[in-house]
Amino acid sequence: MVGEDGDAVIVLDAEGRVTHFNSAAAMIFGYTPDEALGRDMGAMCLPERFRDDHRNAMQRFLRTGQGNVANKGRVLLTAMRRDGREFPVEAAVVSDRNADGDPIFIGFVRDVSDRIRIEN
Numbered sequence: 868m869v870g871e872d873g874d875a876v877i878v879l880d881a882e883g884r885v886t887h888f889n890s891a892a893a894m895i896f897g898y899t900p901d902e903a904l905g906r907d908m909g910a911m912c913l914p915e916r917f918r919d920d921h922r923n924a925m926q927r928f929l930r931t932g933q934g935n936v937a938n939k940g941r942v943l944l945t946a947m948r949r950d951g952r953e954f955p956v957e958a959a960v961v962s963d964r965n966a967d968g969d970p971i972f973i974g975f976v977r978d979v980s981d982r983i984r985i986e987n
Contacts, residue, residue, distance in 0.1 A: 875976040881969060883907050883925055895956075895978050897949030914947045928962065929970055937962045937972060946976070954980045 875892035888903035909921040928934035946956045
């Protein structure tokens with residue numbers, strides 16, 4: 868699975884665990900796909916101060932179908948690399964169902980550090 872223009876593609880199950888992590892995601896975040904699979908995406912890729920909000924938002928979306936990120940187009944967020952450095956990303960997250968009918972989230976993530984630096 869490849870995102871447009873080399874976007875990171877990260878697929879999460881309903882618990883927020885990584886089920887797919889493409890090579891662009893590996894380059895952006897610093898984890899190999901094998902290291903990422905099965906891990907909690909929030910713990911891996913989000914600064915600690917955002918993790919509870921992320922977890923709560925996923926659960927709210929699963930209960931109500933409403934959220935701030937899923938199915939809302941591209942949004943600007945703060946992510947975290949493996950070494951702990953924070954950086955800006957544009958993310959588009961869509962909800963779907965896997966082959967078994969279970970809810971999944973597919974994220975298309977782009978590092979926008981250079982763009983933000985130029986804009987500022």
